[in-house]
Amino acid sequence: MTSFSDRQTGTLIQWDDAKGYGFIAPDGGAARLFVHIQAFTARAQRPVVGERLSFHAGSDAQGKPRALAVRPIKAPPPPAAPRDRSRVLLLVPAFAGFVLACHLLWGLPNWLWGIYSAMSMATFIVYALDKRAARQEGAWRVGEKTLHGLSLACGWPGALLAQQLLHHKNVKPSFRRIYWLTVILNIAAFAAIFTPLLKS
Structure with missing residues (x-):
């Protein structure tokens, strides 16, 4: 038997169009909710990642939480142009150039390059593992505080690349x-x- 809560809002953060399901991140930081294509009300187009939605937080016959009676709040945003993504990624070589300039002007310890490279690589791997876990219902996820901690500890270039x-x-x-x-x-x-x- 399906149960309902009061209507909530959130963002579609993951969608597999081939399989017809994805996940919604509710506003306020609650745990993400599974959503199936059949939970959407009649609509002219398929769901799009980043779309704002309203829904009831309910459960299926097995008692597993999921979003029900899902409706779009507004039209989904257009897909980001590839040039927008490339502009953001330019921050990585720009920072590398800044570090090189600082090294030439004032001298920097050689291990500094190694720390940024190692932490960026480690952060990218952690993001990749978390993305794989996000595709598996019930899998252990990396906490957002951990991801932010890695970014702060010199891993932000790797985090940007992973994003x-x-x-x-x-x-x-x-x-x-x-x-x-x-x-x-x-x-x-x-x-x-x-x-x-x-x-x-």
Whole structure:
């Protein structure tokens, strides 16, 4: 027997059009909900990742939580143009050029390059593992605090590459805001420690 809660809103964060199901991230940070194509009310087009939805949080016959009576709140956003993605990715070589310039001007320890490279690679791998887990219902997920911690600890270039190339964690607004805050804090800490730019 299906049960319902009050109507809620959220964002479609994952969708497999071939299989006809995906996941909704409810507003307010609640756990994501499974949603099947049959739960959508009559509509002219297929669901799109990033689409804002309203729904009832209910359960199926086995008691597993899922979204029901799903309706779009507004028209889905158009797909991001490839040039927009490439512009964001330019931040990685831009930062590498900034680090190189700082090295030539003031000298930097050689291990600094290794830390950024190793942490970026590790962060990219963690994102990839979390994306794979997101496709498996009930699989263990990497916490958002862990992902942000890796970004802050010099892994933000790898996180940016993973977000854009793997299409993971690149939709949810609250996650994106905190991610960019970790980028700003990391670059500011770099400038304060290794350059005279922020020193009086």
